[in-house]
Amino acid sequence: MTDHELVVIGGGPAGLAAALSAWEQGVRDILILERDNQAGGILNQCIHNGFGLHCFQEELTGPEYAGRFIDLVKQTGIQIRTDTMVLELSEDRVLHTLSPQYGYESIRAGAVVLAMGCRERTRGAISIPGARCSGIFTAGAAQRFLNIEGYMVGKRVVILGSGDIGLIMARRMTLEGAKVLACVELMPYSGGLARNIVQCLNDFDIPLYLSHTVTDIRGKDRLEQVVVSQVDEKRSPIPGTERVFDCDTLLLSVGLLPENELSRQAGIAIDPRTNGPVVWENRESSLPGVFACGNVLHVHDLVDYVSAESETAGKAAAAYLRGERPAAGELKIVNGNEVSYTVPQHIHRGVDSVEIFFRVRNVRKDAAIRVLDGQTQIARFRREHLAPGEMESIRLPKVLLDRVQGDALTVEIEAVEGGVPRSEASPLADIPTPTGKGGQT
Amino acid sequence: MNYDVVVIGCGVVGADCAYELAKHALRVCVLEASNDVANGTTKANSAIVHGGYDPLPGTKMARLNVRGTAMMCELCRKLDVPYRNNGSLVLSLTEADDETLQALYARGLANGVPGLTLLDRAQTLSMEPNLSPAVRGALFAPSAGIVNPWELCLALAETAVRNGAELRLSAPVTAIARTAGGFRLTTPQGELSARFVVNCAGVFSDQIAAMVGDRSFTVRPVKGEYYLLDKAEGSRVDHVIFQCPSEGSKGVLVTPTVHGNLLVGPNAASCSPEDSANTAAGLDYVRASAQRAVPGIQFRDNIRNFAGVRANTDRDDFILEESAVAPGFIHAAGIRSPGLSAAPAIGPEVLELLRQAGLALHKKEHIIDSRKRVRFQELSDKEKNALVQADPRYGRVICRCESVTEGEIVACLHTPIPPVSVNGVKRRVGAGMGRCQSGFCGPRVQEIIARELGIDPTEVLMDWAGTWVLCGETKGGNAP
Numbered sequence A: 001m002t003d004h005e006l007v008v009i010g011g012g013p014a015g016l017a018a019a020l021s022a023w024e025q026g027v028r029d030i031l032i033l034e035r036d037n038q039a040g041g042i043l044n045q046c047i048h049n050g051f052g053l054h055c056f057q058e059e060l061t062g063p064e065y066a067g068r069f070i071d072l073v074k075q076t077g078i079q080i081r082t083d084t085m086v087l088e089l090s091e092d093r094v095l096h097t098l099s100p101q102y103g104y105e106s107i108r109a110g111a112v113v114l115a116m117g118c119r120e121r122t123r124g125a126i127s128i129p130g131a132r133c134s135g136i137f138t139a140g141a142a143q144r145f146l147n148i149e150g151y152m153v154g155k156r157v158v159i160l161g162s163g164d165i166g167l168i169m170a171r172r173m174t175l176e177g178a179k180v181l182a183c184v185e186l187m188p189y190s191g192g193l194a195r196n197i198v199q200c201l202n203d204f205d206i207p208l209y210l211s212h213t214v215t216d217i218r219g220k221d222r223l224e225q226v227v228v229s230q231v232d233e234k235r236s237p238i239p240g241t242e243r244v245f246d247c248d249t250l251l252l253s254v255g256l257l258p259e260n261e262l263s264r265q266a267g268i269a270i271d272p273r274t275n276g277p278v279v280w281e282n283r284e285s286s287l288p289g290v291f292a293c294g295n296v297l298h299v300h301d302l303v304d305y306v307s308a309e310s311e312t313a314g315k316a317a318a319a320y321l322r323g324e325r326p327a328a329g330e331l332k333i334v335n336g337n338e339v340s341y342t343v344p345q346h347i348h349r350g351v352d353s354v355e356i357f358f359r360v361r362n363v364r365k366d367a368a369i370r371v372l373d374g375q376t377q378i379a380r381f382r383r384e385h386l387a388p389g390e391m392e393s394i395r396l397p398k399v400l401l402d403r404v405q406g407d408a409l410t411v412e413i414e415a416v417e418g419g420v421p422r423s424e425a426s427p428l429a430d431i432p433t434p435t436g437k438g439g440q441t
Numbered sequence B: 001m002n003y004d005v006v007v008i009g010c011g012v013v014g015a016d017c018a019y020e021l022a023k024h025a026l027r028v029c030v031l032e033a034s035n036d037v038a039n040g041t042t043k044a045n046s047a048i049v050h051g052g053y054d055p056l057p058g059t060k061m062a063r064l065n066v067r068g069t070a071m072m073c074e075l076c077r078k079l080d081v082p083y084r085n086n087g088s089l090v091l092s093l094t095e096a097d098d099e100t101l102q103a104l105y106a107r108g109l110a111n112g113v114p115g116l117t118l119l120d121r122a123q124t125l126s127m128e129p130n131l132s133p134a135v136r137g138a139l140f141a142p143s144a145g146i147v148n149p150w151e152l153c154l155a156l157a158e159t160a161v162r163n164g165a166e167l168r169l170s171a172p173v174t175a176i177a178r179t180a181g182g183f184r185l186t187t188p189q190g191e192l193s194a195r196f197v198v199n200c201a202g203v204f205s206d207q208i209a210a211m212v213g214d215r216s217f218t219v220r221p222v223k224g225e226y227y228l229l230d231k232a233e234g235s236r237v238d239h240v241i242f243q244c245p246s247e248g249s250k251g252v253l254v255t256p257t258v259h260g261n262l263l264v265g266p267n268a269a270s271c272s273p274e275d276s277a278n279t280a281a282g283l284d285y286v287r288a289s290a291q292r293a294v295p296g297i298q299f300r301d302n303i304r305n306f307a308g309v310r311a312n313t314d315r316d317d318f319i320l321e322e323s324a325v326a327p328g329f330i331h332a333a334g335i336r337s338p339g340l341s342a343a344p345a346i347g348p349e350v351l352e353l354l355r356q357a358g359l360a361l362h363k364k365e366h367i368i369d370s371r372k373r374v375r376f377q378e379l380s381d382k383e384k385n386a387l388v389q390a391d392p393r394y395g396r397v398i399c400r401c402e403s404v405t406e407g408e409i410v411a412c413l414h415t416p417i418p419p420v421s422v423n424g425v426k427r428r429v430g431a432g433m434g435r436c437q438s439g440f441c442g443p444r445v446q447e448i449i450a451r452e453l454g455i456d457p458t459e460v461l462m463d464w465a466g467t468w469v470l471c472g473e474t475k476g477g478n479a480p
Helices: A013-024 A041-045 A062-074 A139-149 A164-175 A194-204 A261-265 A303-321 A398-402 B012-021 B060-079 B095-111 B121-127 B149-162 B202-211 B280-293 B339-356 B381-390 B406-412 B422-429 B442-453
Strands: A002-009 A030-033 A049-051 A079-081 A085-089 A094-099 A103-114 A118-120 A136-138 A156-160 A179-184 A212-218 A225-230 A243-246 A249-252 A256-258 A290-292 A330-335 A339-343 A346-348 A354-360 A364-373 A376-386 A392-396 A408-413 B002-008 B028-031 B088-092 B117-120 B137-141 B145-147 B166-168 B175-179 B182-187 B190-199 B222-229 B240-243 B253-256 B262-265 B302-310 B319-322 B329-333 B397-399
Touching (some): A002 A013, A013 A030, A013 A041, A013 A303, A041 A062, A041 A139, A049 A062, A103 A303, A136 A139, A139 A249, A139 B442, A156 A164, A156 A212, A164 A179, A164 A194, A164 A249, A179 A212, A330 A339, A354 A408, A376 A392, B002 B012, B012 B028, B012 B149, B012 B329, B012 B339, B060 B149, B095 B117, B095 B137, B117 B121, B121 B137, B149 B166, B149 B339, B202 B329, B222 B280, B262 B280, B397 B406, B406 B422, B406 B442
Parallel strands (some): A002 A030, A002 A103, A103 A290, A136 A249, A156 A249, B002 B028, B028 B166, B190 B329
Antiparallel strands (some): A085 A094, A094 A103, A118 A256, A225 A243, A330 A346, A354 A392, B088 B137, B222 B262, B222 B302, B240 B253, B253 B262
16 A cells, blocks of 8 residues: 555546646645556547637647646656556545556555546437447547547548537548538537537538437448438427438437546445536535546536636645645535536535536526525626537625525526527436537637 | 368357367367357347246256256356356236236246245345335246356357367358268358258258258247446346246346346347347337336436347247258257256257267367456456566556456457457457447557457457448558
């Protein structure tokens, strides 16, 4: 058994930023455990640009963005151990790890930052019927084949899901000479960023079929056809609307899931809405001394936000290691009308201003976000545009928080007279995570 | 090439025949149409070892089910195949079901099923608290269990090969001629002759029979669709949970798997022999039906759907007999449920049929009857460390969901029956079986297969012939 002050699980953008911020706070014994053979996480395969606009005021590619952080880490005494898998995390912060270099090793950590990222939802997760042929990839797996391994996965492509990875891959496959026939989206709106719709679909004349889904997959050996059908407002396929695409490849960009198997194993409380740990404003989980940030906590749109959140977690881990504990007293954050989740889920009384991140259930124009203390509105924020595919945030200043009477704040979208237009009313309740996001600009 | 016996088909039935035959001084060859063993019905079924109360008394199904189930534990221990004797429950959910349970109980006693017990509602719910509150009682079969069917097949085939049997993959039989000394079989790899032939061709066994002019049975394939759920759902039930059988089907079951997942299915629909497609209607039926027995199943934790084709025929029993028109040609056909349970007893049964047909059986003096593979995850900390020290590749986790190491993948690529596909590796070591369904490890497994077999990554298949994954390099070329 070896001891380290701070162990960060994951050497992607979240882990790197959390470790750096803890270092800046004076923690000197920091170990990052990375399961891949290099640090950088999923950014290494995101060779398109658009990263870093907020963080560096520059347009970087994924590897460049990761490289900036890796360079900064190299200037510190932070250790990165690659090729290292954490097999188990116990409640008392003992990590059981496996690596070719150190074998099976137990590490006791003073504090832990969870930064394991997320994984893609698969064909199985959404039970797409049809043949069991080859040629069906999650968009991220295809991205790895193209951008890391240097291989093409097919020539005629249909993409299911308009999450950012799917959109990015539509462009990438086109640039590599493939014909992308269609991007098919179940919801009546895209799950990706508006700029990706323009730059990855419109610029290449790739049609986007909203309110459509894949209802059959055909092919004895390799994929030969997919059948796409329109769906009704309950997202059920409408018979008679089938169209058949002759293609050899289907890419799935149907959502991301935080990877919390270790967190669950350690007994950390998980929010079923984010599929990530329930955290306080400092990103501390229900297990004292264990913090979470990045896509393991909730799926982000922009890596810049991941870095910012991870800085918070790293800072808090440093404070924990110094023996500082937040004041007792809890204020819950409750999801109100049309809000599908919030992070954090609760905050300590008496803290400084807090930024609340959340997602909305519907596309809305000229909407207002309300914060309620019981039945009383204590803040209202106007937004020209709200969409489930774009994470929202509001900042609540200390003066406001100090005035709160009840033990919970509700964040909600102000109801529209007559309700949300029917075409936009989309019950997301049973979908664990909004459509595919994360780390892809 | 001349053989004493040629076995056609290397599913679990063909593999068990080969395993038993290879214990004897015989020249044995197994011909498999696919590029891997266990690639038909064997890889896509309920993975259940049935108690044996379901088949009608007096049938081969009843006799071989009970015998095979009794043999399973020891066979799996010897050949290192995951097996768990967790017992099964047939639930009664209606008054009519109560009568069915009584009938099954009586049938089970007649078949010689050990330890059968009728349970009342309280006993049933105390064994399985997540069952529907509508449950009225259950038939408990303590001898039932679960097994990894494709590893059973692989272990039997590997052991046969170690004992001198030949296995030819990608060798579909396209014609059989009768000769003075027996049979001449044609495959794309050339011709071979055999004194005796065992037809274990599963859903194609009637087509094989027809090649020697035997049209005594017809395969009527029946497809069953399944959900395989994440390990998070794996302890929803502990026993195999059946509902009362309806006509022609044992109904939708809910069971843990030996890997710790939850398996739900199947429905039953007639189909063509190679139709393993899932249908929206089939999956809806399975889901709704399972929830009648176990209402709390979280189908959002589904990680994979699949469908298997059972080799049902126009006869009511297993077809285990010498062909009436082609002496020396033995059928092991129509091996539908409970075929997997019966498999350990089918090999010996076929041997007896061959003996009666005139094949002399002399036991070899030395045979291999054990098998062991490294399952890294199951080792103690100390063993793990020792192994990584000896071979650092055991320290590199490739499949993160199932914690499968590079060492295990490399080792399986150098076994007597090396896989040639990503799913072949999956069936041997579990890489890609987890919740990400090889999203993360697929490319790395592909790379390891190419490296170890000395082939180009574009040649590595997903599974059977034609299931290509990569179509060429990107414009920039592949990484160095």
